[in-house]
Structure formats: structure tokens, C-alpha cells
Amino acid sequence: MNIARQGVSFVIVGCCLIVVDWAVFVALSVTGMTPVWANVLGRVAGALVGFWANGRVTFGSPGAPRFGYHRFAKFLASWVVVTLLSTVLITELADHLSLQVAWLAKPMVEGALAAISFFVSRHWVYR
Numbered sequence: 001m002n003i004a005r006q007g008v009s010f011v012i013v014g015c016c017l018i019v020v021d022w023a024v025f026v027a028l029s030v031t032g033m034t035p036v037w038a039n040v041l042g043r044v045a046g047a048l049v050g051f052w053a054n055g056r057v058t059f060g061s062p063g064a065p066r067f068g069y070h071r072f073a074k075f076l077a078s079w080v081v082v083t084l085l086s087t088v089l090i091t092e093l094a095d096h097l098s099l100q101v102a103w104l105a106k107p108m109v110e111g112a113l114a115a116i117s118f119f120v121s122r123h124w125v126y127r
Helices: 003-030 035-058 069-096 099-125
Strands: none
Touching (some): 003 099, 035 069, 035 099, 069 099
8 A cells, every 4th residue: 555645545534533533522621521531532533433434545445445353453452542642641731731722732632643543553453
């Protein structure tokens, strides 16, 4: 597979997922949910679409998507690690600066973590 095509596709899919994740995070935290749970649930919302979209569009090929229990288990393992990092960073920002700063910073945090996720996905999850 062409890494440039996969990279562009991953960025497009990832931007959509970040918007979903961020919107859920903000909506839940506005209602009073703690940043920890709002962040985790936002990432769950993005993950539900992300595994499918990346398996079909980014790392799959026409007529040959890359799914299955084995790949999903690897996706889930990598997702847990990245979610822990994201949650620690977002919670620290909310606790030490403000919830509004965490809202603004979340897309940047997720974008930085997405760079790591791309290589993990390409070389381990969807391989």
C-alpha cells in the first residue's frame, strides 16, 4: 500500500473522528460530566467509526477491507493506550488551567496522538 495515500486518507478520516470526539467531549462536559469520563466517551464515539473507516478506506483495498477479531483486538489495545494518554493530558489541562482550555486543546492533543496512531495502525493493527 502507498503510504502517501494512506496518510492522506488517515488525516481525512482522523479529522472527522476528532470532530466527533471533540463534540461529544464538549457536550458531556458542559452537562457536568467529569473531563475523564467525557473524554473517554468522546473517544469511544470516534473509535466506533474509526475502526470501520480505517479498515475499509485507509488500510483496506477495493473489495478487501481489513477487519476481523484479531485486528479489532489490536485496535482495542492501541486505543486503550492512546485513550489513557489523551485522558491524562486533557484532565491535567482541565484541572490546572480550565475546562475551556481543555476544550480548545483537545483537537491538538488528539492530532498529535493521531500521528503515533497512524504508524501503529499501519504496521500493527491493519497489517
